[in-house]
Each structure stands twice: as structure tokens, then as C-alpha cells.
Amino acid sequence: MIRKVVLLVAVLGLGAPAVAQTPPAAATMPSDPLRTRAQALLGILGGGGDTAAEFDPTFLAQIPDAKIRTIAKQLSEAFGAPLAIESLTAATPQKASLTVRYARGSVAMTMTVEPSAAHRITGLLVTGTTSREASLDQIVATIGTLPGVAGFALARLGDGTPSVMQATKPDTDFAIGSAFKLAILSEAIRATNAGERRWDDLVTLDGAPLPGGFYTQQPAGTKVTLRELAQKMISVSDNSATDILLAALGRAKVEAMLPVIGWRHAARNRPLLGTLDVFKLKGIPGGALGKRWLALDEAGRRALLAKDIAATPLGAIDPRMFQRGVPVMLDIEWFASPADLVRTMDWIRRNTETGPGAEARAILGVNPGVGPAQAARWGYVGYKGGSEPGVIVMTLLLQSKAGAWYALAASWNDPAAAVDDARFVALVSRAVDLAASGR
Incomplete structure (x- = not known):
């Protein structure tokens, strides 16, 4: 099913692979460019800063300023104001893992900067979030x-x-x-x-x-x-x-x-139900098929599944069913x-x-x-x-x-x-x- 949390990874990352359980690379002291960009990133996450000055143009062509600002707002809504760079550990002179401390949690990221003199950010990926509860x-x-x-x-x-x-x-x-x-x-x-x-x-x-x-x-x-x-x-x-x-x-x-x-x-x-069955039940405009489902006993539902649900074409499903961001018939699940x-x-x-x-x-x-x-x-x-x-x-x-x-x-x-x-x-x-x- 659709996962909004993926947006946290995808919007700030040039790709979002599944996190594998592999050992981390050997850490080194972060270079000055990594330190500089990390501090500038903190300002951008707080709603300020200049993305054109801090991010490589190729990055911004794929993930423009508006999307960066959107994800920064989402993180602030979830965790409060970004307060500090909690940790910064370099894997190479151009790549580091960092943790941003927020008022109600922490957000872990990996950041890559270009090797040339500008050292602008070429990659940024959210790798995890944690809250601040102590027990x-x-x-x-x-x-x-x-x-x-x-x-x-x-x-x-x-x-x-x-x-x-x-x-x-x-x-x-x-x-x-x-x-x-x-x-x-x-x-x-x-x-x-x-x-x-x-x-x-x-x-x-x-x-x-x-x-x-x-x-x-x-x-x-x-x-x-x-x-x-x-x-x-x-x-x-x-x-x-x-x-x-x-x-x-x-x-x-x-x-x-x-x-x-x-x-x-x-x-x-x-x-x-299979996943397509659920999409059909929820996604027919007005929820007509889903309402019929809810009114039936198990035998009636099996009959509906074998006939009307099976016969419903993909084109009848509202393609924006989940994109509106509002719950849809949670009693069909x-x-x-x-x-x-x-x-x-x-x-x-x-x-x-x-x-x-x-x-x-x-x-x-x-x-x-x-x-x-x-x-x-x-x-x-x-x-x-x-x-x-x-x-x-x-x-x-x-x-x-x-x-x-x-x-x-x-x-x-x-x-x-x-x-x-x-x-x-x-x-x-x-x-x-x-x-x-x-x-």
C-alpha cells in the first residue's frame, strides 16, 4: 500500500534503495566542506538558507527547491524545530553520515558533496528517524x-x-x-x-x-x-x-x-482479499462496490469476489484514490x-x-x-x-x-x-x- 514515509527518503535522495544490513564504512574525521555544508543544511531544514548556493544544479534539477522546502516542513511538523547537527561522521572526504537533532526527535541522513572547489551537495538521503522518549x-x-x-x-x-x-x-x-x-x-x-x-x-x-x-x-x-x-x-x-x-x-x-x-x-x-480486490472495492467512484461488500456475509462476499469484483476493469478504479491523502473506507482492509x-x-x-x-x-x-x-x-x-x-x-x-x-x-x-x-x-x-x- 502507499507509504507517505517513503517521501521522507525519496524527496531528499537521488533514489531510495531498501536499507540493507551491511556494516558501515570505516569512519574518518569530516572534512571542512562536509562541516560547512552540514551547517548550511541545518539552516535550510529550518526554513531559511539558499538551496541554489548549497546544492549542485544537477541535484536541484531532479529535486527542486520547492520539494526540499516541502520535506523540511514535514520533518519540522513531525519533530519540531531543527536545533543542531548532533553528529557528523565521514566515510570519505566527500560523504558523511549525519544526525540532525530536532526538538522532539532526531533524523539521520547521508550527505555527499562534489569533489570540486564548490563542494555543493550532490546527494542527500534520509536513512532513519527516532523520537526522544527515554523509556x-x-x-x-x-x-x-x-x-x-x-x-x-x-x-x-x-x-x-x-x-x-x-x-x-x-x-x-x-x-x-x-x-x-x-x-x-x-x-x-x-x-x-x-x-x-x-x-x-x-x-x-x-x-x-x-x-x-x-x-x-x-x-x-x-x-x-x-x-x-x-x-x-x-x-x-x-x-x-x-x-x-x-x-x-x-x-x-x-x-x-x-x-x-x-x-x-x-x-x-x-x-x-488480494491487493487489487481492495483497490476495486475502495476505488470505484462513490465506493459503490465496497458498500455492497460491507453489507454481505462471507458467502455473499465470496460470490461478489468471484463475479463483480473479478469483472471490474482496472480503468474503473480512481487513480487518485490514495493520492488525496485522506482515509478511504478503512472498514475494507x-x-x-x-x-x-x-x-x-x-x-x-x-x-x-x-x-x-x-x-x-x-x-x-x-x-x-x-x-x-x-x-x-x-x-x-x-x-x-x-x-x-x-x-x-x-x-x-x-x-x-x-x-x-x-x-x-x-x-x-x-x-x-x-x-x-x-x-x-x-x-x-x-x-x-x-x-x-x-x-
């Missing part, structure tokens, strides 16, 4: 004050059921956006462990309509492995890969996994509680220790969902999130460097207004930091 108790208290409704659960994982350490509204069902893709991954794990499927099994595209994603324009007859589909579904939340994989594994089998992985209200998600998602991560952990299913653990760890500084504090970070206007969820599987396992799930829904994705990501990132230090 997990404070994180939970802050989450409890967010507008709409929000929930959180942090649990230690072991041989028995997850042991909850911190929580607020852990058993409340939330719309979870793309986090539902964890259920599809779970069925892939079960099927490969059982020998019913192999990660190398090929799926042949049949030319059926697909939601946006890598495979949308691929011709019929294209062959793709289950492994590749799962990787794209989890690491970049590719919707086309998701719907192909759901069809390949079987909707009924994924539905059957919901109670197995710990979703207490699995019936609320039957029949399980996938639903799970933070406790459900903690149990899901625990099931995945236990079923990826050995055997073919172990490959899914690597897939889940490609994009850790938090910044490099937070991820580096753990031995392993697996992640799946999801969002659209009014919805954000972050779900993490964490292993400490000493070998202990944890799961963290946080959700925020507001049917009345778009949620502040940047603020939420900062809170969860801070929770990941604090959990690593036992606070």
Missing part, C-alpha cells in the same frame, strides 16, 4: 495519545507463547495494510517445509490484470520463481508480486493459515491486532529455524524497516509494514546479539485523517533502540 514506558504512553486509535506490543519469544513485556491495546483489531502479506509468506513457509512447494517452483504469468508493481507490464508467459515473488512482496511490498503469489499458493490455503499463525479473529479476513502480529512473527521464527522454510528468514531481513543505527544494535531484524492514508503498521522480528528473540508490532488507525507516518516510524525506531538496551 519503553514513555513510548507506550505516547502511542496511547495519538489521534484515532493506536496499539503496541513488545514480547519476548521462547519455547511457549510470547511473553508480553510492554503493550497498549494489544488485542484491538486494526487495519494493517500490507502487513497482511505476512500471512502469504507464512503459507509459503508451511508449503516449502512440507515439501508441497519449492522456492524454485515457477509461476507462469497468464496476462490477468495486476495492481501496480514490477510484474504489471510483464507479458503473459513470463516465468518467475516463488522465491522472487516472496522477496519482492516482502522487501519492497510489491503488490503485483503479492497477488501472483496469493493466486499461486491458493487463497483457501492462506486463509487456513490465519488461525495457525495466531490471528484470533481470522473470520473477519475471509474471504482474504485486512485486520489483525498487535498481539496477532507478534504471534505471526513467533510462528515465522519457529518455522524458519531449519529446512526449506529457513529461506524466508533471509527474505524477511532484506529491509529491516528501521534505520541502520537501530538495525545495527541487533543480530537480526526482520520486518514487514504497511500503510495508506489513515493506516500505518510496523511489525518486527528481532534477535539480540546474545541470541534472545523478540517481536514488536505497532499499529495506528485514524478514519478521520491521514496519520503522521514520520512520527510513528520515529516512535517505533526509538522502541527498537530502547528494547536493544533493555529500557
Whole structure:
């Protein structure tokens, strides 16, 4: 689903690759040009400065002043005024990692300057945000004050059921956006462990309509492995890969996994919708198809899914459905509680220790969902999130460097207004930091 938080990365970066868990480059003392540009950047983030003087023209041709000012405003709205350069660590004379201290949090970035005498900024990428809460108790208290409704659960994982350490509204069902893709991954794990499927099994595209994603324009007859589909579904939340994989594994089998992985209200998600199904239900002007869906029982919904939803053309979907930035029919979604998602991560952990299913653990760890500084504090970070206007969820599987396992799930829904994705990501990132230090 659409994620506004990506804007924080994409607008200030010439590209936004998934954050890999790789060791940082050796640090050196920052050069004078890096120090100068970092201080100038602080002024621009505060609403002043001269972008034409500080940024290379090639950068500004792709990301003009207006976009830089927009992202600076978003960061200030989320974290208050930028106060200081908290840290500046050079990887090379032209590239550095820096942290900007804001009134209510910190924003980590990487910055590159040109090697010529002007030393203007040629690259700037937001790599992470954190809030300033000093303890997990404070994180939970802050989450409890967010507008709409929000929930959180942090649990230690072991041989028995997850042991909850911190929580607020852990058993409340939330719309979870793309986090539902964890259920599809779970069925892939079960099927490969059982020998019913192999990660190398090929799926042949049949030319059926697909939601946006890598495979949308691929011709019929294209062959793709289950492994590749799962990787794209989890690491970049590719919707086309998701719907192909759901069809390949079987909707009924994924539905059957919901109670197995710990979703207490699995019936609320039957029949399980694909991403294109949701776009059709929400995106027909006036929500006519979605209103029909909401009035039906499970049998009626299955009939609607097989006939009218399947027959609705892509062209009937409002292309600006999520671009307006307002919540759209949050009662048509996938639903799970933070406790459900903690149990899901625990099931995945236990079923990826050995055997073919172990490959899914690597897939889940490609994009850790938090910044490099937070991820580096753990031995392993697996992640799946999801969002659209009014919805954000972050779900993490964490292993400490000493070998202990944890799961963290946080959700925020507001049917009345778009949620502040940047603020939420900062809170969860801070929770990941604090959990690593036992606070």
C-alpha cells in the first residue's frame, strides 16, 4: 500500500534503495566542506538558507527547491524545530553520515558533496528517524495519545507463547495494510517445509490484470520463481508480486493459515482479499462496490469476489484514490491486532529455524524497516509494514546479539485523517533502540 514515509527518503535522495544490513564504512574525521555544508543544511531544514548556493544544479534539477522546502516542513511538523547537527561522521572526504537533532526527535541522513572547489551537495538521503522518549514506558504512553486509535506490543519469544513485556491495546483489531502479506509468506513457509512447494517452483504469468508493481507490464508467459515473488512482496511490498503469489499458493490455503499463525479473529479476513480486490472495492467512484461488500456475509462476499469484483476493469478504479491523502473506507482492509502480529512473527521464527522454510528468514531481513543505527544494535531484524492514508503498521522480528528473540508490532488507525507516518516510524525506531538496551 502507499507509504507517505517513503517521501521522507525519496524527496531528499537521488533514489531510495531498501536499507540493507551491511556494516558501515570505516569512519574518518569530516572534512571542512562536509562541516560547512552540514551547517548550511541545518539552516535550510529550518526554513531559511539558499538551496541554489548549497546544492549542485544537477541535484536541484531532479529535486527542486520547492520539494526540499516541502520535506523540511514535514520533518519540522513531525519533530519540531531543527536545533543542531548532533553528529557528523565521514566515510570519505566527500560523504558523511549525519544526525540532525530536532526538538522532539532526531533524523539521520547521508550527505555527499562534489569533489570540486564548490563542494555543493550532490546527494542527500534520509536513512532513519527516532523520537526522544527515554523509556519503553514513555513510548507506550505516547502511542496511547495519538489521534484515532493506536496499539503496541513488545514480547519476548521462547519455547511457549510470547511473553508480553510492554503493550497498549494489544488485542484491538486494526487495519494493517500490507502487513497482511505476512500471512502469504507464512503459507509459503508451511508449503516449502512440507515439501508441497519449492522456492524454485515457477509461476507462469497468464496476462490477468495486476495492481501496480514490477510484474504489471510483464507479458503473459513470463516465468518467475516463488522465491522472487516472496522477496519482492516482502522487501519492497510489491503488490503485483503479492497477488501472483496469493493466486499461486491458493487463497483457501492462506486463509487456513490465519488461525495457525495466531490471528484470533481470522473470520473477519475471509474471504482474504488480494491487493487489487481492495483497490476495486475502495476505488470505484462513490465506493459503490465496497458498500455492497460491507453489507454481505462471507458467502455473499465470496460470490461478489468471484463475479463483480473479478469483472471490474482496472480503468474503473480512481487513480487518485490514495493520492488525496485522506482515509478511504478503512472498514475494507485486512485486520489483525498487535498481539496477532507478534504471534505471526513467533510462528515465522519457529518455522524458519531449519529446512526449506529457513529461506524466508533471509527474505524477511532484506529491509529491516528501521534505520541502520537501530538495525545495527541487533543480530537480526526482520520486518514487514504497511500503510495508506489513515493506516500505518510496523511489525518486527528481532534477535539480540546474545541470541534472545523478540517481536514488536505497532499499529495506528485514524478514519478521520491521514496519520503522521514520520512520527510513528520515529516512535517505533526509538522502541527498537530502547528494547536493544533493555529500557
